[in-house]
Amino acid sequence: MRVDDEFGRRLLGGVNDLVERVCSSREVVTFMEVCGTHTMAVSYFGIRRGVDSRLRLLSGPGCPVCVTGSAEIDAAVAIARLKGVTVLTFGDMMRVPGSIGTLEKSRADGADVRVVYSALDCLRLAESDPRREFVFIGVGFETTAPTVAATVVQARKLRITNLSVLPMFKLIPPALRAVVKYREQLEKSRADVARLDGFLLPGHVSTIIGHEPYRFLAEDFGLPCVIAGFEASDVLQALLMLLAQLLAMEHGESAKVEVQYRRIVMPRGNRRARNLMRQVFEKTDSNWRGLGLIPNSGLGFRSEFRSFDARRRFDIAREKTGLVTRTSAVRLSEACRCGEVMLGIITPTACELFGRICAPESPVGPCMVSSEGACAAYFRYERWFGMTDRRN
Ligand code: SF4
Secondary structure: OOOOHOOOOOHHHHHHHHHHHOOOOOHHHHHHHEEEHHHHHHHOOOOHHHHOOEEEEEEEEOOHHEEHHHHHHHHHHHHHOOOOEEEEEEEHHHHHHOOOOOOHHHEEEEEEEEEEEOHHHHHHHOOOOOOOOOEEEOOOOOOOOHHHHHHHHHHHOOOOEEEEEEEEEEHHHHHHHHHHHHHHHHHOOOOOOOOOOOOOOOHHHHHHHHHHHHHHHHHHHHHOEEEEOOHHHHHHHHHHHHHHHHHHOOOOOOOEEEEEEOOOOOOOOOOHHHHHHHEEEEEEEEEEEEEEEEEEEEEEEEEEEEHHHHHHOOOOOOOOHHHHHHOEEEEEOOOOHOOOOOOOEEEEEHHHOOOOEEOOEEEOOHHHHOOOHHHHHHHHHHHHOOOOOOOO
């Protein structure tokens, strides 16, 4: 379905009718999505352009590659530079800049860095060359962590000792709390930062964690939430549900977490996947690009599995490697505003580099590197349409 076919037009009409009603008592309605696939869907299907301009759709920190911190990329680059080590990673990570370069640059300089399509591929590679050390870059949200946990469990079962993981996983609910609190502070000091009115929650992550971990958004912050799928019709239905909640709240009802993506998301998520994740990993503080250090928002190895932790195996620590002070340092451009983009404070077009210096073929920041980054989505699908409104 596209927003310009019959069904799409009907849904869009319904959304715009509700925006009209909600906006009888306010100027704008602002929803945020926190999933790279939603970022792409909203841009690709033309949803932002199709809805009433009083409905603002922001992209939050939902692209795993974009939120990976500089220090984490530096650790991956430092490991890639070690002799006898092969670094295995998903393709999107290759061009993400840290403070001393990228994995792609390391490969050009002679490091053995390979792209894999599944964590389980790493088992085969490690088994086939027992004299080399293989390190998988564990990046992603609650969706990816269980498959990496399964790989680690399997590696232990098969007695594969030359495989380890550099864990950079991030957890979505703590980041949402941080986003809400941060924006609340900004609202007090900046007239151009609008209040958030609700969240379009990620379908994939929610297949694992269910809807319970988001309840604090409704109960503590009074924010309506809807877990949505990725077709145009899913996103539009979820917007209808969010707007209907806002109208109901005007009549005394409380905000709640609803599921639009019922064909996939179970209320309690996937218990088996969560157990696997808990067996191998435990929560740890994590640094998010743009958001800083967020307590309990990452995953590290439990003591029983620490032998698989690449940081420990290769003794990688920022202060020991002196990574920051090397003269060859390639710093992330100070003009890059990815942090503000990922908080929904500015739209990508408000960045001075957007489309002029920064483009998917020559990205300056991670939001343009990843195919699921907000800057890449705007560049591919929305830059022709005069998205000039820079306020959020
Ligand atoms: Fe960073 Fe490029 Fe996006 Fe600007 S357009 S915020 S430089 S990624």
